[in-house]
Amino acid sequence: MSxxxxxxxxxxxxxLTAIFAKVGLEGINSDIATMIRAVIIALLLAAFVRYSGQWVNPLTFSARNWTFLVLSALATGASWVxxxxxxxxxxxxxxxxxxxxxxxxxxxxxxxFLGERPALKDWAGISLVGAGVLLLAIKR
Structure with missing residues (x-):
């Protein structure tokens, strides 16, 4: 698959995450809900990696791999909260x-940070997303 x-x-x-979460958050603390979500995701991913035969020893990863995976995890956690x-x-x-x-x-x-160079059409699409966000943010 591409x-x-x-x-x-x-x-x-x-x-689906947004819809399910909105309903699931009714009457409970959002931080506890985020923790439960994270635990379930970790368990499901562990099972997926194990049963798909993709397991490798994480201790073989480079310090750079670990640094950026930890930073990514911290950013993901903050985003979820x-x-x-x-x-x-x-x-x-x-x-x-x-x-x-x-x-x-x-x-x-x-x-x-990555030196990527999106084409003009890419920037046009990205700008349209930004315009949509602004429209949603404007108070009625």
Missing amino acids: WLHWALSSAVFAA CYFRALQLGEASKVAPIDKLSVILVAIFAVV
Whole structure:
């Protein structure tokens, strides 16, 4: 399967995440909900890696691998805590699109830190995402 298939699947599951989380957060603390989510994800991924035959000893990873995986985990954790809190306080139909402001930030960070060079049409699409986020953020 191509990267596009995986990216579209990610979008579908991210959308379901917002809906399921919004309902699941009713009457409970968003931080506890985030912790439960993380534990379930860890268990499912461990089973997936094990049964798909992809297990390798993580102690063989380089220090660079570990550094950036830890940084990624910290960023993911912070994102989840903020996302669940926003879902608890706001409407899923507004929170999720604003969360996608990350699309713009990823593009900028990819240029600055990874040396990527998106084409003009890519920047046009990224700008449209930004315009959508601004429309959602404007108070009525």
